[in-house]
Amino acid sequence: xxxxxxxxxxxQALPGTRRQAIVGVVASGNLEVLLERSLxxxxxxxxxxxxxxxxxxxxxxxxxxxxxxxQPGGLRITIxxxxxxxxxxxxxxxxxxxxxxxx
Amino acid sequence: MALKPVTFSADPGDQSxxxxxxxxxxxxxxDAESFQEFIGPEQRMMxxxxxxxxxxxxxDDGMIVGRGRLDGQAxxxxxxxxxxxxxxxGEIHGAKLVGLLRAALAEAPAALLILFDTGGVRLQxxxxxxxxxxxxxxxxxxxxxxxxxxxxLIGGRAGCYGGGGLIAGTCSRLVVSESGRISVxxxxxxxxxxxxxxxxxxxxxxVWRTMGGKHRRLLGGADAFxxxxxxxxxxxxxxxxAKAPAFDLATLExxxxxxxxxxxxxxxxHDATEVWGRLGVNDPDAVPGMTTEAFDALxxxxxxxxxxxx
Numbered sequence: 001x002x003x004x005x006x007x008x009x010x011x012q013a014l015p016g017t018r019r020q021a022i023v024g025v026v027a028s029g030n031l032e033v034l035l036e037r038s039l040x041x042x043x044x045x046x047x048x049x050x051x052x053x054x055x056x057x058x059x060x061x062x063x064x065x066x067x068x069x070x071q072p073g074g075l076r077i078t079i080x081x082x083x084x085x086x087x088x089x090x091x092x093x094x095x096x097x098x099x100x101x102x103x
Numbered sequence: 104m105a106l107k108p109v110t111f112s113a114d115p116g117d118q119s120x121x122x123x124x125x126x127x128x129x130x131x132x133x134d135a136e137s138f139q140e141f142i143g144p145e146q147r148m149m150x151x152x153x154x155x156x157x158x159x160x161x162x163d164d165g166m167i168v169g170r171g172r173l174d175g176q177a178x179x180x181x182x183x184x185x186x187x188x189x190x191x192x193g194e195i196h197g198a199k200l201v202g203l204l205r206a207a208l209a210e211a212p213a214a215l216l217i218l219f220d221t222g223g224v225r226l227q228x229x230x231x232x233x234x235x236x237x238x239x240x241x242x243x244x245x246x247x248x249x250x251x252x253x254x255x256l257i258g259g260r261a262g263c264y265g266g267g268g269l270i271a272g273t274c275s276r277l278v279v280s281e282s283g284r285i286s287v288x289x290x291x292x293x294x295x296x297x298x299x300x301x302x303x304x305x306x307x308x309x310v311w312r313t314m315g316g317k318h319r320r321l322l323g324g325a326d327a328f329x330x331x332x333x334x335x336x337x338x339x340x341x342x343x344x345a346k347a348p349a350f351d352l353a354t355l356e357x358x359x360x361x362x363x364x365x366x367x368x369x370x371x372x373h374d375a376t377e378v379w380g381r382l383g384v385n386d387p388d389a390v391p392g393m394t395t396e397a398f399d400a401l402x403x404x405x406x407x408x409x410x411x412x413x
Binding site: 001020022025026027030032034036049050051078080081082 | 124126143144145147154157158159160161162184186187
């Protein structure tokens, strides 16, 4: 198991009013993403608990790409990972952000 | 299993129960937006044991519990996520279900629903899991004794095995689909202990006709057989709440008599098809391929419809 933490500053807050959402399941090749709107609107953090060690660089790139695309200011994301591939991670993050954007 | 075309409907009731996550099943089963979760994922009530084994945890430990409404009636519901560690019972997972059952005594809902999807006890926390199974069975007896029906819904990927199979046996009523399986020892466990001659776990047709929904319904082990949609489970749950038997001496004696008669009548059968033949099914080999409608028609035609006691 490896724990990773990333923190980003964003230029915008994620739109929407939903306080919390959860997507995905911890299973082989899958992950669960818990999204909470609990930070100041220009901050974003991710905490990751992953079953597969040694992929910190890949996680960093996937998270940075998500921040660039969505500007998820105000979100605290926590991930339990069962060994998902980067494309699955990116899709789950996008799915979660879309749920949080609901009014 | 009959293959069905993918639905293009957005209605949650039309979605496959088997394919849905535990959360999607609850959302579609209960009245829209009525589910309120207890100890939600944001509380991060996770297994204290899995980190010792270097295994990932889940925020809800694979058990989602809460209250909601079913056609307007207040109900409590618990759903197992079969994809997280096979839906297995660990310490937190089991404690959430025990807590929900105890809450039923205080809340007095119209029913308590358990959406089973489990391989049994989680081996990494086996003592806590075994204890949880015993506590759940005791709590179900108390809830039923208080006049609250406990309805089990079974149609998930992991089936309902091990301690989950024992718990299912204590429910007031069980609803099962074709892909749902109910048993205690799973196919691989039997094969490991008794050999492939006794039970070949790779023979999927054998597994399904021995443990699958149709066989359980024909034997009276399940009280309703439904197609694989969330809507079908919802309708059946409503019907079964109304039909739940009283939890009294007469019911238990009737169940004991039913099980003794079943053993005397079918105890020497070597295959489920022999059981179905003795039940009066003309063409037992055709049963596994039947649609839900054809199977319902068969049940109605049988000389003695499967009788349910519990």
